[in-house]
Amino acid sequence: MENLQAIKQRFGIIGNDLLLNRAIEKSIRVAPTDISVLVAGESGVGKESIPKIIHQLSHRKHAKYIAVNCGAIPEGTIDSELFGHEKGSFTGATQDRKGYFEVADGGTIFLDEVGELPLTTQVRLLRVLENGEFIKVGSSKVQKTDVRIVAATNVNMQEAIAKEKFREDLYYRLSTIEIHLPALRDRKDDIHLLFRKFAADFAQKYRMPTIRLEENAANLLLNYRFPGNIRQLRNIAEQISVVEENRMISAEKLSQYLPNHQGNLPAVIGGTGASNDFATERDIMYKILFDMRNDINDLKKLTLDIMQNGNIEKVQEENHQLLEKIYEEQTKESAPVEVLQIPSVPNTQSNYDFVETIEEQESLSLQDKEIEMIKKSLEKNNNKRKLAAKELGISERTLYRKIKQYDL
Numbered sequence: 564m565e566n567l568q569a570i571k572q573r574f575g576i577i578g579n580d581l582l583l584n585r586a587i588e589k590s591i592r593v594a595p596t597d598i599s600v601l602v603a604g605e606s607g608v609g610k611e612s613i614p615k616i617i618h619q620l621s622h623r624k625h626a627k628y629i630a631v632n633c634g635a636i637p638e639g640t641i642d643s644e645l646f647g648h649e650k651g652s653f654t655g656a657t658q659d660r661k662g663y664f665e666v667a668d669g670g671t672i673f674l675d676e677v678g679e680l681p682l683t684t685q686v687r688l689l690r691v692l693e694n695g696e697f698i699k700v701g702s703s704k705v706q707k708t709d710v711r712i713v714a715a716t717n718v719n720m721q722e723a724i725a726k727e728k729f730r731e732d733l734y735y736r737l738s739t740i741e742i743h744l745p746a747l748r749d750r751k752d753d754i755h756l757l758f759r760k761f762a763a764d765f766a767q768k769y770r771m772p773t774i775r776l777e778e779n780a781a782n783l784l785l786n787y788r789f790p791g792n793i794r795q796l797r798n799i800a801e802q803i804s805v806v807e808e809n810r811m812i813s814a815e816k817l818s819q820y821l822p823n824h825q826g827n828l829p830a831v832i833g834g835t836g837a838s839n840d841f842a843t844e845r846d847i848m849y850k851i852l853f854d855m856r857n858d859i860n861d862l863k864k865l866t867l868d869i870m871q872n873g874n875i876e877k878v879q880e881e882n883h884q885l886l887e888k889i890y891e892e893q894t895k896e897s898a899p900v901e902v903l904q905i906p907s908v909p910n911t912q913s914n915y916d917f918v919e920t921i922e923e924q925e926s927l928s929l930q931d932k933e934i935e936m937i938k939k940s941l942e943k944n945n946n947k948r949k950l951a952a953k954e955l956g957i958s959e960r961t962l963y964r965k966i967k968q969y970d971l
């Protein structure tokens with residue numbers, strides 16, 4: 564059996580918790596067999612690494628590994644995605660299409676969020692599990708495939724069965740072996756280890772010094788419940804790494820990043836909980852508006868100087884400090900230097916570059932805003948995707964897709 568530490572390193576798994584180790588050991592042991600595995604655990608605990616370990620340590624490792632987010636595929640197309648379709652079987656089916664079960668023949672399919680599968684698809688899946696048979700949408704020909712299935716869920720499957728949302732027979736077929744990953748709050752010894760690793764990663768990514776926690780902040784982190792588990796811890800480490808100028812983080816500072824934290828620390832602005840989030844948000848908005856107003860005034864002055872005084876060198880000399888400030892800010896955001904230099908002769912090419920850069924930055928900041936709003940809503944709704952999707956005015960599936968897309 565491959566060494567546990569080596570596996571953790573190979574798959575980027577951090578932590579020494581006993582339950583985590585057991586889950587990995589179980590994966591290693593079950594890998595060489597063809598047994599179906601169900602990975603269970605709350606959202607964000609790291610379920611995705613288990614099927615990868617299983618596939619890589621199995622005789623199937625040279626064949627395909629396909630991960631499917633069952634919750635992210637629209638109900639109308641999921642059968643076609645999984646099992647393929649024949650040309651003309653529905654409007655838009657202009658060609659025959661192979662499904663994942665055909666493509667992954669000889670390999671492994673990871674069915675993430677398996678509890679989201681529609682009941683009709685569950686019937687098809689049961690058949691594959693029982694005898695390796697499936698039928699393409701719109702076809703009558705039975706095809707064979709040899710695929711190992713690893714599924715994952717963060718919903719209580721017993722409840723789903725009781726509510727008749729999930730077939731009991733399929734559940735038993737899928738969960739011949741069940742591997743449970745513990746919630747982060749139940750593996751407290753790993754919290755710091757993970758935080759330090761993420762802090763170091765983000766320091767490298769954003770080329771800034773690593774953030775560190777003061778002792779009381781470290782204690783605060785240990786006692787937080789982490790409804791979003793490791794995904795949430797990672798996001799917190801990223802937010803603090805990017806936003807905080809002082810790299811030594813106090814408990815007071817940290818508490819601003821822990822939604823619904825019920826600690827006794829003095830609130831920085833306003834009350835606690837959600838209202839505090841909004842108070843903080845409002846203050847941030849004021850600060851942004853204030854900074855923007857100053858920037859606009861600076862730019863107005865600069866433009867006026869250029870218009871009134873045709874001598875660029877003189878304008879540069881007189882506005883030395885302002886230009887230095889702009890230069891500094893822009894290089895921090897790694898914008899191209901050409902944008903910041905005032906050309907002494909008109910240069911259409913560099914003007915064009917400038918427009919492009921602005922557009923690119925705007926679309927990037929729009930994406931950032933979207934990410935920020937999703938994160939906020941998830942935190943506010945205790946990671947309940949249904950509530951967050953409702954609040955954001957998007958479908959649960961869209962939200963699910965975006966969470967995956969942005970790795971939230």
Ligand SMILES: Nc1ncnc2c1ncn2[C@@H]1O[C@H](COP(=O)(O)OP(=O)(O)OP(=O)(O)O)[C@@H](O)[C@H]1O
Nearest residue numbers: 575576577578606607608609610611612717793794
């Ligand atoms: N032990 C770990 N070490 C380092 N990073 C981890 C660990 N566990 C999880 N992560 C990171 O946390 C994030 C969430 O992990 P993952 O997507 O596997 O969670 P999940 O349990 O599948 O969640 P969901 O049920 O919402 O899909 C990922 O960025 C992953 O890399």
